[in-house]
Amino acid sequence: MSMDLLQSIALATGLAWASGIRLYAAVFLIGLLGRYEVVTLPSGLSLLQDDWVLWVSGILMAGEFLADKLPAFDSVWDAAHTFVRIPAGMLLSWGVFHEATPAVQLAAALLGGAITSGTHLTKAGTRALINTSPEPFSNWGASVSEDVAVVGGLYLVWAHPWVFLGLFGVFALVMIWLLPKLWRVLRKVWRRLRGPGEVQPATS
Numbered sequence: 001m002s003m004d005l006l007q008s009i010a011l012a013t014g015l016a017w018a019s020g021i022r023l024y025a026a027v028f029l030i031g032l033l034g035r036y037e038v039v040t041l042p043s044g045l046s047l048l049q050d051d052w053v054l055w056v057s058g059i060l061m062a063g064e065f066l067a068d069k070l071p072a073f074d075s076v077w078d079a080a081h082t083f084v085r086i087p088a089g090m091l092l093s094w095g096v097f098h099e100a101t102p103a104v105q106l107a108a109a110l111l112g113g114a115i116t117s118g119t120h121l122t123k124a125g126t127r128a129l130i131n132t133s134p135e136p137f138s139n140w141g142a143s144v145s146e147d148v149a150v151v152g153g154l155y156l157v158w159a160h161p162w163v164f165l166g167l168f169g170v171f172a173l174v175m176i177w178l179l180p181k182l183w184r185v186l187r188k189v190w191r192r193l194r195g196p197g198e199v200q201p202a203t204s
Contacts, residue, residue, distance in 0.1 A: 006161050006162070006165075007157075007158075007161050008042065008096050008097065009161075009165070010157045010161030010162075010164050010165055011042070011096050011157055011158075011161075012092070012093040012096040012097065012108050012111075012112060013093075013111075013112075013115060013157075013164075013165065013168055014153055014154060014156075014157035014164060014168075015030065015089065015092040015093060015096070015112070016089040016090075016092065016093045016111070016112035016113075016115035016116045016119075017115055017116070017119050017153065017168060017171070018119075018150045018153060018154060019085050019086075019088050019089035019092060019116045019119070019120075020085055020086075020089060020115070020116045020117070020118070020119025020120035020121075020122075020123060021119055021120075021123050021146050021149070021150055022061070022064065022146065022147065022150045023064075023081070023084065023085045023088050023089075024057045024058075024060040024061040024063075024064050025061045025064070025065075025147075025150055025151075026092075026150060026154065027048055027053070027057040027061075027088075027092075028054060028057040028058045028061045029151070029154060030045070030048055030154065031048030031049050031050075031053055031054050031057065032054060033158075034046070034048060034049045035049040035054065039158055042095065042096050042097075042098060042099070043098055043099060044094070044095030044096060044097070044098020044099070045092070045095045045096065045098075064077070065147070068143045068146070069139070069140055069143050071130075071131050071136050071139045072131050074127055074131070074139065074143070075124065075127055075128045075131055078120070078123065078124035078127060078128075079124070081120075082120065082124075085116055085120050086113055086116050086117050086120060087113075088116070089112045089113055089115065089116025089117075090109045090110075090112045090113040090116065091109070091112075092112065093108045093109055093111065093112025093113075093115075094106075094108055094109040094112065096108060115172075118172070118175050118176075118179070119175070121179060122175045122178060122179060122182070123146065125179065125182035125183070126142065126178075126182065127139070127142060129182065129185060130142055153167075153168075
């Protein structure tokens with residue numbers, strides 16, 4: 001595999017993964033690095049270097065950084081961003097392969113959307129579960145860990161793409177194992193919160 005192709009795969013995967021956790025940070029940081037020529041962005045991502053995109057993504061990044069540190073509100077933020085992160089992850093992955101054939105572009109967009117969906121659901125589900133605890137420290141710890149993971153992951157995408165892809169493979173396996181368990185636990189928590197007053201459907 002050529003280095004250019006490896007870098008492109010790592011970049012598309014990394015942006016889709018990061019979009020499910022910190023979309024605005026990913027857009028801002030990659031755009032800023034491209035703007036100051038620290039990295040060379042594919043032509044399909046060149047618009048991330050635009051002043052308007054940098055200003056808007058920077059302001060939203062700061063807002064998300066604060067919102068994500070507030071227990072309970074972070075889950076509201078995650079729920080609302082289900083409709084933002086996943087399409088954005090698809091577009092960013094598509095942008096990496098903007099100069100490829102239409103079939104490759106479509107495949108990149110579909111895979112990007114799948115990766116972003118999985119990452120977003122894992123992040124949102126984990127944080128919702130953490131929010132069942134009354135103390136805020138576990139929430140803050142998880143949020144800061146996510147901040148560090150996104151910055152570190154984007155660094156590896158450019159500096160050591162093979163390492164990033166290997167770590168992402170491990171993350172994907174853990175995610176596949178974890179998501180069904182998170183769903184079952186959250187269902188139990190929801191039933192407990194609804195209490196014994198829940199109306200049962202009539203049976204014949």
